[in-house]
Structures are given as C-alpha cells and as structure tokens.
Amino acid sequence: MYESLLQHVSRRIRLDKAEEDFFISVIKHQKLRKKQFFTQAGEVCKYSGYVLKGCLRTYEVDKDGNEHILQFSIEDWWVGDLYSFFTGTPSRYFVDALEPTELALIDLASQELLYEKVPKFERYFRLLVQNAFVASQRRVVSAISKPAEERYLEFHKRYPTLEQRIPQHQIASYLGITPESLSRIRKQLSNRKP
C-alpha cells in the first residue's frame, strides 16, 4: 500500500524495520473523487498528504472570485498547507483533486510523535521543504522577470507529463495568465516552430 512512500523516505534517511512500522502505523489512507476537496480556505488543514495516486491542485481564490493555482501535486509529492497545518490557523488555500486520488495522511500529533521517536524525520521533512523552497524561489524569479510565453515554455519543459494530464486553463492559472492568453501563446508557438 505505502511502498512508494517508504521508498521516498528511505531515499533520504535510513530507517530500520521498527521505525518503518511505526511510521506506517501513524499513516491514514484517504481516497478522493475528482473535484473533491482535501482542504478548504477558512478551515484548518489537519493533514499533510502524500500522493499515492492521482493529482491535486492548491489554489487561492481572490476577492473577485478568480482562482490562482499555486501548485499541482502528483504521485510522490506532499500536499497541504504547511502554515495552517503547523500553526493550527485557518488556511487561505483550497486543495482539491483533479483526478481520482489516493493519499497517505499524517496528522500533526502523529508528526510530532514521529519527530520525538524517530528524530531522523526532522531531516526528511527538512530536505523536502528545502527543495520545495528552492523551487518556489525560482518560480518567484520567473514570475517577476519573464514574459508569459517564456514562463509557459519553462513549464512545458520542466513538467511535460503534467501538461498532458491537466486542462489548459488550469495551467494558465498556474502561470498567472488568462486561458485566452495561453491559447494565443500556444498558437503563436505552433505557427513559429513547424
């Protein structure tokens, strides 16, 4: 059931059998249908989720009701609002499933217990967050310095498989442009290339 998760962990820290078992013992399992929410803005994000199968999006809804996608999460990525999760304050993000999805869940109490019993997990999560931070910073630079076409090409190169899986208007939202603009950009590119 959780092989991919254990593998993900063991690529970063070394666990013995007892530690693995303990880890698995605090994990819960969740299935989401398409469009079902994992968390909603205004409520506290009770779980961190590891994607076993499927795809989710994390997004904010602004005062005009427009959605802005922060993150897509596919297999082998963690998902959730870290800030809400750790502080217990209401989240500002919505997270829902773009496909039928299965998650491994861990709640805050379990995570803290885990840190206590197996301190190596501090390292595991530090490494994860560190990577996520590095990626986020790159996206900031991209967002503030590059025109839409270039941002699209970056996305296209870095996440070629994601682009197949996800409706175009969601990608536009992730890139910070309108669906109309993305459509035009793709048209221009296809006229220029072949």
Add this chain to the structure above:
Amino acid sequence: MYESLLQHVSRRIRLDKAEEDFFISVIKHQKLRKKQFFTQAGEVCKYSGYVLKGCLRTYEVDKDGNEHILQFSIEDWWVGDLYSFFTGTPSRYFVDALEPTELALIDLASQELLYEKVPKFERYFRLLVQNAFVASQRRVVSAISKPAEERYLEFHKRYPTLEQRIPQHQIASYLGITPESLSRIRKQLSNRKP
C-alpha cells in the same frame, strides 16, 4: 558577539551551555563593505550567513543583464543560496551588501557536524526553511495574481522599515516592475490619499 543568533536559535530549540558553545565554535565572522559580494553566480555558495547587522540582497541577472531581486536580508535573517550550499553546485544568484554588514557564517561541513552532534538543529533549520517556504509561496500568488500597485502596497505594509532603508529602484526590482513604474505608482497613491 553572537547574542542575537543564540537568541534566534533558543526561541526555536532549547540548548544547554555545551551545545551553545559547540555551535558558536563552528561559527565564523565576516564583515562586508557596501556593495561587496557575499556570493556570486557561477561560484559555489560556501556559507550560510546569519545577518548580525546590515542588509543584503539576493538577485539573479537575466540574459539582458537586468537584475531581479529575490530577497532582502536584514538583521536576524539567514542569507545564502541553499541549493548551491547543499549540493555544491554553482549558484545562479548574486548576493551583495546594500549596507556595511556583519555576518555569522557556517559552512557545510560544520552544519553537518552540528546535525550529527546536536540533532535538534535539524529542527531549527527545518522551522526556518518552512517559514521561508510559506513566505515564498505567498509571494508567488501575489506575483501571478495581483497588479503592481497592490504588490507595492503589500510590500509597503509588510516591510515598512525596509522601505526606509532601501533605494526605490531596488524595491521595484523586488516587485518585478521598472523603477519608472514604481515612481508613477507612488505618485498616484500620494495624489489619491491626502
């Protein structure tokens, strides 16, 4: 010399005297004059720096030679290119001092030694990176979803002291707009308010 740093640490994890002493023993001290580099793109970032006094900027230079500021770092913030630091690969960022600056430095070997001898530090750095990640994600949403004026107002509210300390064109670069645009935005605001 390092009181502020020790305080910063002890607000997050509890250290006994021996642990404190060990921590301090691996710290080096560095002074930078205004405009002096902490790291440059193309070289490996050898140190993480804790700002004891002063202010630095982290920025990327694009192919047209334009600078894009990722981060300002003032007293009690860590600075450096995490990715380069941990992987030993050349950095893509420049970091230099906007004011005369003093730093507490730790190199990678020392940091790993620290993790080994005082595993609590994994937690300390996890918490730091976690906060930085949360902040970076918010900036992503802001960058992709809000017009320049709104982004400026956010900056103005969140970092009122920084705005006093830093030349306006650097703030424009941080916001992802031209100095001319920021000047016009500020003019409009001052005409509208009073």
Add this chain to the structure above:
DNA sequence: CGTCTATTTGAATGTACTCAAAAGCGGTGG
C-alpha cells in the same frame, strides 16, 4: 563643487486583459 546615480516625467509602444462569441470536445440520456 562637480560627478555619478536615483528619481521623476513624458510620449509612444507592447503585452496581456476584458468582453463577446464561435468552435470544439466529452459525457449523458433519450
């Protein structure tokens, strides 16, 4: 005081947006 850099202002341009409508696509039920 003079030089260099930062900020402001103006005019023209461009990129991306809004609004509106048509075309395409996929799923559902008759």
Add this chain to the structure above:
DNA sequence: CCACCGCTTTTGAGTACATTCAAATAGACG
C-alpha cells in the same frame, strides 16, 4: 448511436496597465 448540454478552447476587437526610450530634475558622495 446520435443529439444535446456543459465546459474548454479558440478567435476577434477594443482597452488597460506596464514597458521602453528619452530627457529633465533631484540627491548623494567624494
């Protein structure tokens, strides 16, 4: 199996926000 409905993508026209380029003014520093 086809027809219809809803949603996504495309296309068009007009607009707005921010940029570029150029020049003037203001400020900082030696």
